[in-house]
Amino acid sequence: MRDIVLQDSTFKQLSDFVYEKTGIFVPPSKKYLFENRLINLIKEKNFKGFDEYLYYIKYNSNGRDLSRLFDAITTNETYFFREPQQMDVFIDEIVPRVVQGRTKDIRIWSAACSTGEEPYTLAMMLMEKRGDVRADILASDISDKALESARRATYNSYSIRNVPELYLKKYFRINGQDYELIRPVKAMVRFKNINLIDEKEVGKINSMDVIFCRNVLIYFGDKAKQQTVSLLYDCLKPGGFLFIGSSESLHNITRAFRPMTINRVIVYQKV
DSSP states (O other): OTTOOOOHHHHHHHHHHHHHHHOBOOOGGGHHHHHHHHHHHHHHHTOSSHHHHHHHHHHTOOHHHHHHHHHHHOOOOOOTTOSHHHHHHIIIIIHHHHHTTSOSEEEEEETTOTTSHHHHHHHHHHHHHOTTOEEEEEEEESOHHHHHHHHHTEEOTTTTTTOOHHHHHHHEEEETTEEEEOHHHHHTEEEEEOOTTOHHHHTTOOOEEEEEOTTOGGGBOHHHHHHHHHHHHHHEEEEEEEEOOTTOOOTTTOSSEEEEEETTEEEEEEO
């Protein structure tokens, strides 16, 4: 198996297939990721090489095989209280605007949630600072493996390194070397496998007040970015809000949203 090599032409076809299915663009500089992450699948299926795997995944695979491919190529870099300035703006500024003058309900979607740190951060902050608000939090990802981990809600010291001491003591329980979220926090979030460029899947989601899609679009090609943002726009209520990563911008993607700067944080509003 050591002499199995991913040829450039096969890599191109594999990366094109992944892009078609997920919108994720894998540049040639990341070819080694395919080699390193897919070699175990090739061994398991007793394929002779990447060409045979490519043919199988394109023409004979089932949903489980595709899921394992997506698991292999997705990046799950996340942690609690990531980009805390955005979280503060959400809890202090956006939530009051959403619930003002109506019943205190808010619908939130954490898109591409990975292993769950983002939606659980939102849940904890709502419990701690907006206890009178009833929140419906949907969290989604394309990776079944990541979602399984999110549902377990057990994290290592790396994931919780930015959690304030108050939250750590109040909302986590020590489980050996790890930290497990308490049941009321877990109960606030529902998880679902959703492909962000799948119009049919995303089209089932509607009337969201706030969508978090942070540090996701950087992995997408231009066409996929535009398609995803358009679908997210349709999922929001009129006047709803979209958060993307602080280093990201919708400037060259769409003019449909109105950018707002709140406490030096840019938030996009559906108009």
